[in-house]
Amino acid sequence: MNIKLKSVELPDFGLPVLEPQVAPGTYLLRQQRLRDAMRASGMDVLVVYADREHNANLTWLCGYDPRFEEALVVFGLNETPALMVGNEGWGYAELCPSPVRRILYQSLSLLGQDRSKSPSLHEILTSEGIRAGMTVGVAGWKYFSEREFESPENCFETPSYLVDTIRGIAGHSCTINANALFMNPTDGLRILNEADQLASFEFAACYTSSGLKNVLFGMKPGMTEYEAAMLMRVPGYPHAAHTMLSNGPRAAYGLPSPSVNTLKTGAPFTMALSLWGALNARAGWLVSNASELPEGVRDYLDKLAIPYFRAVARWYSHIGIGVTGGELYDIIHDEIGDPFFGVHLNPGHYIHLDEWVSSPVFSGSDIRLRSGMAIQVDVIPATGSAYHTSNIEDGIALADEALRREIAEKYPETWARIQARRRFMEEEIGIRLKPEVLPFSNIPAYLPPYMLSPGQVLVLDGAKNPPN
Numbered sequence: 455m456n457i458k459l460k461s462v463e464l465p466d467f468g469l470p471v472l473e474p475q476v477a478p479g480t481y482l483l484r485q486q487r488l489r490d491a492m493r494a495s496g497m498d499v500l501v502v503y504a505d506r507e508h509n510a511n512l513t514w515l516c517g518y519d520p521r522f523e524e525a526l527v528v529f530g531l532n533e534t535p536a537l538m539v540g541n542e543g544w545g546y547a548e549l550c551p552s553p554v555r556r557i558l559y560q561s562l563s564l565l566g567q568d569r570s571k572s573p574s575l576h577e578i579l580t581s582e583g584i585r586a587g588m589t590v591g592v593a594g595w596k597y598f599s600e601r602e603f604e605s606p607e608n609c610f611e612t613p614s615y616l617v618d619t620i621r622g623i624a625g626h627s628c629t630i631n632a633n634a635l636f637m638n639p640t641d642g643l644r645i646l647n648e649a650d651q652l653a654s655f656e657f658a659a660c661y662t663s664s665g666l667k668n669v670l671f672g673m674k675p676g677m678t679e680y681e682a683a684m685l686m687r688v689p690g691y692p693h694a695a696h697t698m699l700s701n702g703p704r705a706a707y708g709l710p711s712p713s714v715n716t717l718k719t720g721a722p723f724t725m726a727l728s729l730w731g732a733l734n735a736r737a738g739w740l741v742s743n744a745s746e747l748p749e750g751v752r753d754y755l756d757k758l759a760i761p762y763f764r765a766v767a768r769w770y771s772h773i774g775i776g777v778t779g780g781e782l783y784d785i786i787h788d789e790i791g792d793p794f795f796g797v798h799l800n801p802g803h804y805i806h807l808d809e810w811v812s813s814p815v816f817s818g819s820d821i822r823l824r825s826g827m828a829i830q831v832d833v834i835p836a837t838g839s840a841y842h843t844s845n846i847e848d849g850i851a852l853a854d855e856a857l858r859r860e861i862a863e864k865y866p867e868t869w870a871r872i873q874a875r876r877r878f879m880e881e882e883i884g885i886r887l888k889p890e891v892l893p894f895s896n897i898p899a900y901l902p903p904y905m906l907s908p909g910q911v912l913v914l915d916g917a918k919n920p921p922n
Contacts, residue, residue: 457915462556462909468871469661471867472659473654474650474657476650484515485529485552488515488635497635500528502517503593504519511636516535516554533773537556538559561575568848585623588624589624590624590629591632592617592629594612596611607630615882644813648826650830652861655828655849661663661732665688673717678717691729691730694731694732697880698709701723705723706842719741723845731806732808733849736901738845739903741905742904758842759912765788765789768785770891774891775823775890779816779819780815784800790835796836801833802814805829828849829849850893858889866895875896876892883898
């Protein structure tokens with residue numbers, strides 16, 4: 455797999471004209487799947503907690519996402535879920551796309567607002583039918599293992615007022631962490647996505663990836679990081695993570711938001727933009743060629759960028775339905791497993807409304823990838839050295855023939871972009887994808903190591919006729 459730096463014209467894959475929506479009937483199907491999963495696990499009732507950052511489980515269930523306040527859903531004892539909201543969520547909940555019974559619980563409201571007119575949490579939960587001895591699941595955004603706690607099923611990341619109240623009604627041992635129903639990497643309910651959901655993720659990815667493309671082709675030394683980030687032209691779609699962009703010493707940490715620091719030739723650089731269902735990231739150096747790199751790292755291309763790109767290209771070529779997470783892990787560590795590269799996090803993970811759901815990619819993983827999964831190509835060499843890093847994080851989905859047909863029929867413009875990206879990756883970059891692999895990024899596998907020369911990218915040699 456020979457790799458070279460080549461001048462490539464990046465096509466305009468376009469931004470969406472239509473916005474895919476999860477249909478109301480889909481929420482009803484999800485709720486039935488959840489009832490089945492609860493029954494299989496011996497759970498009588500489920501209480502789902504959400505706040506602005508941790509909303510994915512509740513939003514998946516009924517379509518409501520909290521804004522300023524937290525929210526709760528009581529599910530399983532009545533045909534229609536009970537959605538508990540505060541003062542400001544009361545009217546906003548009328549936009550919920552699936553049937554819910556609104557309950558005003560003012561303790562979810564902000565400090566200083568009237569919180570005197572609603573029943574207590576204990577009264578609401580008992581009126582919904584929760585009783586002593588019932589098995590009550592609580593879901594927020596995280597569950598734990600026996601390595602972490604002696605009784606992980608009774609450990610919670612959700613607020614103590616919620617857990618304490620439920621324990622006071624149902625009993626301590628009957629109150630269990632239920633996040634695995636949604637987030638288990640093998641069969642969690644949010645791991646497999648419908649055509650509508652995948653199309654909505656592709657919609658978001660068009661904006662996140664095009665935002666990074668705008669920065670790549672528009673940033674100039676002397677701009678502030680804020681000015682560079684403004685090139686992203688974020689449309690107002692909900693964020694899944696804060697916007698990241700930095701150059702200079704802060705870039706080594708990857709996560710900082712932009713600042714008034716100016717972009718400087720010869721500085722390391724990193725950026726990422728994330729909206730619901732999508733995150734794209736790129737990292738490298740603010741140089742036009744190797745001569746502008748700091749002395750001592752002018753072999754950056756051969757020492758870091760090319761081995762990294764080779765690993766990611768193999769990852770892309772291998773991933774598909776039936777592949778295990780362990781196989782992907784081994785590919786990356788065969789190529790860049792040397793401690794110099796510093797690949798410590800899982801080289802690939804699931805994405806949803808939350809940027810990281812879980813990951814099937816770890817050493818020895820026998821989790822087989824399935825149709826409907828949305829996955830981040832997220833391989834980060836955290837060298838911790840003067841070489842900085844390289845990053846080419848994009849999102850893909852896996853879809854069998856039936857799911858591909860459904861996406862193509864329901865969302866033809868989405869399908870046209872996916873097909874154009876596949877052709878570009880094969881013909882220009884040299885990465886041949888399996889039929890079930892659907893790239894969502896408008897900068898698919900596009901890696902300019904010298905970021906002030908954005909048209910010069912790494913490709914497999916002979917990309918017009920890629921090797922088998």
